Amino acid sequence: MSAYGTVRGAVLEPGGDGYDAERTGFQTASPHRPAVIVVAEDAEDVRAAVEHAAAHGMPVAVQNTGHGLPLPADGGLLIATRKMTGVQIDPDARTARIEAGVRWAQVVAAAAPHGLAPLSGSSPGVGAVSYTLGGGVGLMSRRYGFAADHVRSIDAVTADAKLRHVTPDTDPDLFWALLGGRANFGVVTGLEIGLLPVARLYGGGLYFDAGLIPAVMDAWREWTRTVPDEMTSSIALMPVPDVPVFPEPLRGRHVAHVRIACTGDAADGERLIAPLRAIGPRLIDTVGEMPYTDSGLIHNEPPVPMAYRATNVAVDALDGDLVRDLLVLAGPDAPDRAIVEVRHLGGAMAKPPAVPNAVGNRGAGYLVGLLSKLGPDADPAVDALHGRFGGLLAGRSRGQVLNFLFGGSATPDQVRAAYEPETYRRLAGLKAKYDPANLFRLNHNIPPA
Template sequence: MSFTPDAPATLDAPTTPDSAATPDAATTPDAAALRLPLADLAGKISGEVLLPGTAAYAAAATPWNVAVAVTPVAVVAVADAADVVTAVRFADTHDLDVTVQATGHGALAHTRPSLLVHTGRLDEVTIDPAARRARVGAGVRWQRVLDAAAEHGLGALAGSAPHVGVVGYLTGGGLSPVSRTYGYGSDLVTAFDVVTGDGELRRATATENAGLFWALRGGKGALGVVTAVEFELLDLDHVYGGCLYFDGADADRVLSAWKTWSATLPEQASTSIAILRLPAMPAVPPPLADRCTVAVRFAWVGDPADGERVIDPIRGLAPAIFGGLGVLPFTALGMIHADPVDPMPVHERSLLLRELPDSAVRALLALTGPAADCPQVIVELRLLGGALAREPRESSAVCHREATYSLLTIGIAAPPIVEATAGHAAAVLEALRPWSGGISGPNFGTTTDPAIVALKYDMAALTRLATLTASYDPNARMAASHPVRAAAGLMQSQSPSRSRVRF
């Protein structure tokens, strides 16, 4: 089949995430039936084909979020972009979907027969200090980029958890502890190397495969397997910031004051606040374990003395029980949020807020404050606006830039509390819905539910994303494209208004 990649395609959106090109159950391929073809695939690539029942398969297939069951027919641990091309074409020939993983932080449950392309060996990191650019392979995590850039006095727009993979973060937009100053991580991307769902290796920039470049910045993995990404670096080697932890008894005072204070901040400041219920475990400082606490995170780009003056009103709200603020090397960006590093079973849900009035704060505290029966480990509000609200130099699939705050719930997705965690998270999002309209973003709260995916984009962006998947992946091989195409069909059926979605 031949086609023009950026040409419009007829969108025949499936009605469910897994309905596109669904094979008959009686003829569904499995590992045993594919053993000989998989052996042939192994002989054609520089990497490895890992089969179920082996320790190497288990290690590669298990995502960071261990609550997500990942059971592909095989894992292809690719060594280069040519391996990815071969793997995607193999999947097409043998009627398999393609899933992609490096760290598995954004893993999605997928029940159709699939081939997992594991990109962990694509570990290139090249820094061009003169141009202030980086080229990074799809298997690289942010901390390595931060360390490499720092050797040249530069920074990279990493997220709050530098152990997360670079590519998954950037294809979902990417929200950094300093994003109000610099925008979304994807706003600084200049190029992708990607194997699209039709098995072709392409380069995507603002002038080459421009539609694909638009879609890869915000469209997650719906268009293909990214093998490398290039982006601008920051002329930044330090930041003033850190985190102040308060007792949960002070949650009402701290959250109410933070809401008023945060609304006045200049773009040099980025901040979030989180209500925490951290379990007692080695990685949790004893003052924070087995109790309700409130964390105010803060980062300031500029003169540290100015940052100290800006944060001072928060410092005096209540006695801090842990934490502190100071000048940090930019390589220590992850210390501000101190996100967990070890794999765990996680349930995430998120929402973007258009406003945060006092009534919204009251609603949130009623469900998550110290007196609430709250099973969430973390409930976070993050200030948006600033550079995040502006369109980038080259437009992208990142939508809802008008949002002023993001809301995130993170709980343990394991028995016996998984149902309580999910039900409570849904109640929190429903309670805050009046100040949101239900809008969300691509990176947080990953899901295959097309009704929720539809809320991550506006209608024009989602329709364009789905149309591009039909052009670049005509046989719907990329598993991540299924909910996007289904969501577009759902939005079109509901136009001009959306139905109420329950979280």
Template sequence: MENPMNHFDGFRAALTGEAFGPGDDGYEAVRLPWNLLIEQRPALVVLAESVADVQATVRLAAEQGLPLAVQSSGHGAVHPCDDGVVLNVSRLTGVDIDAESKIASLDAGARWRAVLEAAAPYELAGLSGTAPTIGAVGYTLGGGLGLMLRRFGFAADSVVAADVVTADGSLVHASQTENPELLWALKGGSGNFGVVTRLQVRLYHVPAVHHGMAVYPGARAAEVLGAWAEWNGGVSDAVTSAVNVMSVPPLPTVPEPMRGQHVAMVRATIAGGDGAELDGLRSALGVPLMDGFRTCTYLEAALSGMEPTDPMPATGSSALLSELSAGAVDTLLAMSAPGSPVPSIEIRHLGGAAAKEPDQPSAVSHRDAGYSAAANAIAPTPEQLAAVQERLAEGFGALSGYTHPGALVNFMPARSTPEKVRTAFSPESYQRLREIKRTYDPSNLFRFNHNIPPAS
């Protein structure tokens, strides 16, 4: 195949960053996102190092009629961009903290770890999730279920303003006073409306949290989930928690009580640093195999997760639940039973501040859901992928009698159709998003995402 970059020498020369085509040294290293199941062979991969690079790349794709995918850490890649342009913004890593106003300004490729480390000296925290290596901007635009979800709401609700390169290459500012409709759409509508080159988000004064996990034998998983669900009925909004039932690999980096075992792990973050609310759960469940709860800084809590960091072939599925009934628990546990090709299921407690409409509205919908359930697996071979997908289809199909009708953008599986994406929003919000999409991206240039097509 001829290197398409031969046709774009002027484009390459004008870049501050770098561009790679098939056959170029370095192309193989940059063409794949974090999820290796998104096997893509783009005609161009642009590693942008400036906003001007972003604008030039968007214009190039639009003028040449080429598909365009925007990627940062690569965790959000959901459709392979073959024969198109991949705009990689991972080199745009600037982070500025205004401690007085409690606002963080993040460049397009900033990772959560860098944001939290910059905010920590001021005892401020952003609404990050369980993986500090993930891109902060993409995570936030997709909603963002953080470690303090019930205390401060969805990460998207804390967006203050954004600079956005739209489909014609223009750089526009979105705030409550300038392009407010675009700002509303960005807060939960994901990357459908342009390339966010700078995002401003609220930070929160969090001097300490009580954080950690307690590990119980997997044979007690139904008991753990039942006690946890009952406990959730009485906790304050300061408590954000989840249960992960999984078969832990026998790796030397895994603590001995868990290594190679099927376990149920209760994870919680309590904003404010007081662990007294855990007493009821401890009384119900007794002594765990391992108890790692402690009072610490938010930064320490955010960096303590066990999320994988290396690229891998990952797949999964998810659902929202109105409540965690015994039938739902049995179905979830059957899906991830020992020996299953799906080794883990995570159930998160929602509600609290996330259930309330924020002071400044956002596109995030389905705030009445009580829980989310997500199952994930590594599938390095076609045979393993087929087995995983079959188990996921069976498991979530059986769960359908217990599910909430909505969905969450950040938890949607790869290759979700627009019909599936529609379920992440209320009918009114979805129609409003489509109309805003028509204004800013009428040709659907930004479609290699959980796509919202423009209104006709």
């Protein structure tokens, strides 16, 4: 379309070929319904799309994979970045340059031949850029911190339709705000990130049957108080459907899945997890030495798009009363089917990064998350369950973590709770400077002060 000037990529409108496929990402419950989609081929396409949106008063949304959809775009302009897939590794500098459409699997594969790894998350199919801009709680984060802490430079198109190369030296305020503020301050077209000298992990999953879940929860809670920063772990309580896609030992069972990622050697790993193995028999035990390229098998999350809602609460401590409350809410005997995951935080995540950024709630000890699968229609039972979850954790909460607020229903209060009050005030002030019209508002939005 000539209205979009030099755009090389496809421009899609409702009813046209490819529109429905492009607007729908991994989260299928609340897909975007934009007035127009620009399928960007490069940074110039992004710049031209932002220029057009600003000139016509159209709010802008961005989507790569659609895993972390905070709320759907209803109208406006959607910039699809999935075709921007460039990855360049500098093994000497231990860095990677990644474009906006890159998934973690691509970075892991490109870095591995050099004995390096990114601070990627549990799912290799997640978009690397949006994950990093939201903070990024990774498989090795207790040892190395948040993914955002390892960003060297950012290429972004701001609301004035300028393509900027942002570093801590060229624009420290914008650099700080983009890392933690996610899509509020521009469309990021690329990042330069630091890589880690990691080629292998001691990791995998320990799966326990329903009868052992209370003992596993209590043991894991006590165990996390003793482990070194080299050990990052989480525990998920999951009802497993009785369908062939799942391993036979798990089908139709309610299981506790302990996820292990240790950067120490195998002997250290074996010693550290011995107390967990001593709890009782495992349905499946996959923990052992693995190349980092197999790290997606630790959480072993399904790669198939689905409809779901998720929320989370960061807490300082995980006490016995909270464990019992979670078992009542979503344990084997609970009336509702949902997944509860508790991630062990702390370690390097609790320390300030070498270059400041806006990632919030660094001091939390644990992250408690709830995920519910959704049907094709509104589900009052899911609404009620998430309401009970919020009430259960209200008195224990120290906030929320931005990247785990997905499912198409993130609220302004939840977004505010992802930051300390002073951080949020500074972000709102910088929003007024860089995006006073709130062009970038179809996201985890921070309105301009």
